[in-house]
Structures are given as structure tokens and as C-alpha cells.
Amino acid sequence: MSFRMQIDPRSRKAARFITGVHKQLQQAYIRASARGVTQQDIAEDLGVDRSTINRRLLGGGNLTLRSLSDFAYAMDEDVEVVFRPSHHRTVGANFRIGDPVVVTLPTPTAGSTVVTGPVAGASKKSDLVGEYV
Amino acid sequence: MATISVLADNGDLNRVEIELDSGRQPWRCLYATPEFSEWAGSALPRLETGVMQAEITPNEQVYALFADFIEGKHFEENKRFRSLVYHPVEHVWELKTVDVRIFGWFAQMDQFVCCFGEHKDVLMDPTEVTRTYGRYILRTNFERERLNLDPPKSVEYKDYANVLSDAD
Numbered sequence: 488m489s490f491r492m493q494i495d496p497r498s499r500k501a502a503r504f505i506t507g508v509h510k511q512l513q514q515a516y517i518r519a520s521a522r523g524v525t526q527q528d529i530a531e532d533l534g535v536d537r538s539t540i541n542r543r544l545l546g547g548g549n550l551t552l553r554s555l556s557d558f559a560y561a562m563d564e565d566v567e568v569v570f571r572p573s574h575h576r577t578v579g580a581n582f583r584i585g586d587p588v589v590v591t592l593p594t595p596t597a598g599s600t601v602v603t604g605p606v607a608g609a610s611k612k613s614d615l616v617g618e619y620v
Numbered sequence: 621m622a623t624i625s626v627l628a629d630n631g632d633l634n635r636v637e638i639e640l641d642s643g644r645q646p647w648r649c650l651y652a653t654p655e656f657s658e659w660a661g662s663a664l665p666r667l668e669t670g671v672m673q674a675e676i677t678p679n680e681q682v683y684a685l686f687a688d689f690i691e692g693k694h695f696e697e698n699k700r701f702r703s704l705v706y707h708p709v710e711h712v713w714e715l716k717t718v719d720v721r722i723f724g725w726f727a728q729m730d731q732f733v734c735c736f737g738e739h740k741d742v743l744m745d746p747t748e749v750t751r752t753y754g755r756y757i758l759r760t761n762f763e764r765e766r767l768n769l770d771p772p773k774s775v776e777y778k779d780y781a782n783v784l785s786d787a788d
Contacts, residue, residue: 488631492638494639494679494680494683499680499683506681513696546717546718579639579641579642
């Protein structure tokens with residue numbers, strides 16, 4: 488039996504990109520801290536509270552392009568954003584089309600309903616994304 | 621007693637399936653108890669970000685974490701930023717996102733069983749007496765003991781190198 492996580496392609500793209508940026512920010516901070524830079528140093532350089540720096544480093548808060556640039560300035564790092572063509576909106580997966588799937592559905596009264604069987608009407612992977620049976 | 625694959629075939633556990641990035645292949649395996657699957661399918665999509673005010677929803681956070689896990693991405697070991705934490709008392713591991721905590725265990729290297737999920741703010745709420753770290757760790761151990769899994773039921777080491785191999 489399997490549980491297939493339901494998330495639409497737009498959310499999936501945002502999830503991978505934003506968490507990826509936060510990881511790069513954390514890596515940059517680890518490098519900077521090895522050079523003796525502290526969160527307090529960054530906060531003082533940027534004129535914000537240390538708690539703001541801490542929240543952004545941990546994945547919270549609103550990371551704008553300006554705030555990313557400010558982090559790069561305060562940590563003496565460079566930052567760039569790279570766009571490249573995405574030939575396939577959906578390619579990889581750890582399941583095969585037509586595999587039996589268990590999808591749990593939120594229902595307002597009785598918790599959730601479990602449906603077993605191939606995803607109805609799915610002929611390609613993109614059909615599966617964000618759909619409940 | 622049965623292997624984890626047999627338990628997944630007969631429905632005692634579920635294999636967690638997700639879409640991966642372009643060109644990526646699965647490297648590690650994720651399993652889920654029926655209770656976790658129920659939570660991830662019904663409660664998780666309705667959760668909202670908490671005090672951390674993250675830019676992505678808890679559901680998106682968990683998707684990204686699961687994708688990184690399955691694709692075999694390196695997990696940061698720096699104590700400040702790690703998203704995988706070992707609890708030595710019951711050999712329970714915790715997967716972390718900004719807003720979500722997932723309790724489970726490694727049945728074998730690169731094979732994690734998700735047992736319970738909870739919003740971090742609930743776990744940190746001092747007025748919550750039933751949904752606490754300690755209780756979830758004990759419940760995870762209880763569920764593991766109850767499962768008809770071949771011994772040893774979990775990897776009993778605390779280092780990433782004992783539970784994770786990286787694809788890259």
C-alpha cells in the first residue's frame with residue numbers, strides 16, 4: 488500500500504525553490520560564522536534585531552531579494568539567482584503510473600476517507616498532481 | 621515477523637510516494653504508519669505557518685523535506701540548522717521543517733518510517749499536556765514495538781553516517 492502526497496506543481500516548485508534558497512543562506516552563514524561573523528554582527532550591519540536574522544536563517548520570515556542581498560553584504564558573500572529552461576514540468580517520481588495508491592481525503596464530518604486503486608483517469612504523471620480521487 | 625517491504629505490501633505500513641525534481645531518481649525510502657498517512661492527507665494540508673511566519677505552508681515544507689530525503693540529498697549536520705534529530709532514549713528520530721515535526725525511526729539505513737506528525741507550535745505550547753515531545757517519542761516507540769517487523773526493528777546509532785547515505 489502507498490500514500491501519495493498531494494501537492495500541485497506550482498506549490499511544488501515554490502517549496503523546492505524557497506527551501507533551497509534557505510539552505511544556501513544557511514550554508515553561507517556557516518561559512519561566515521567560521522570566519523567569526525555572528526548573528527549579532529549581521530543584525531548590527533543591517534540595522535535589524537538579531538531575532539529577525541535568526542528567524543530568517545531558520546527558514547522563517549519574508550526573504551525578499553533585498554534581504555538576500557543584505558545577507559550577502561553582511562556575510563561578505565556573493566549571491567545570484569539562475570533561471571534555466573524547464574523542459575519537463577514533471578519528470579521524476581518514486582512511483583509508477585498505474586501503481587495502486589491510497590489517498591487520504593479530508594472530509595468535514597468523519598475525518599478522512601481512504602480510497603484504494605489506481606488514480607482515476609490518470610494517463611500521465613501530470614494528471615496525478617493535485618488531484619483527489 | 622516480516623520485512624518492512626512485506627509490511628508495506630500488506631498495509632501495515634504505506635510507502636510514501638511523491639513527485640521528484642526533473643531527472644532525479646529515488647535514493648532513499650520513506651514509509652508511513654496508517655496514522656501518519658491519515659494525518660498527512662487530512663490535517664497537514666490545513667495547517668498554517670506559525671510563529672516563524674514561513675513563506676511556504678507546512679504541507680509545502682514537508683513535501684520539500686520528503687523530496688530531499690528520497691532524492692538522497694545531504695542533510696546538514698550543523699546543530700543550528702539540522703533537519704534530522706536523534707532522540708537517544710528510544711532511538712527515535714525527528715524530521716524537522718520550519719513548522720512541522722515528524723517522529724519516526726530508521727528501520728534500516730536510508731529507510732525511515734514516519735510515525736507521527738505535529739505542528740511545532742503545538743509541541744512548544746506549555747498548555748498542551750498530551751501533544752508533547754516526550755509523549756510522541758514514547759508513542760513512536762510503542763508503535764514500533766507493536767509492529768510485526770523483523771528484528772532489529774530500528775537502527776540504534778546516533779550518527780548520520782549510520783542512517784543516511786547521500787546520492788551526490
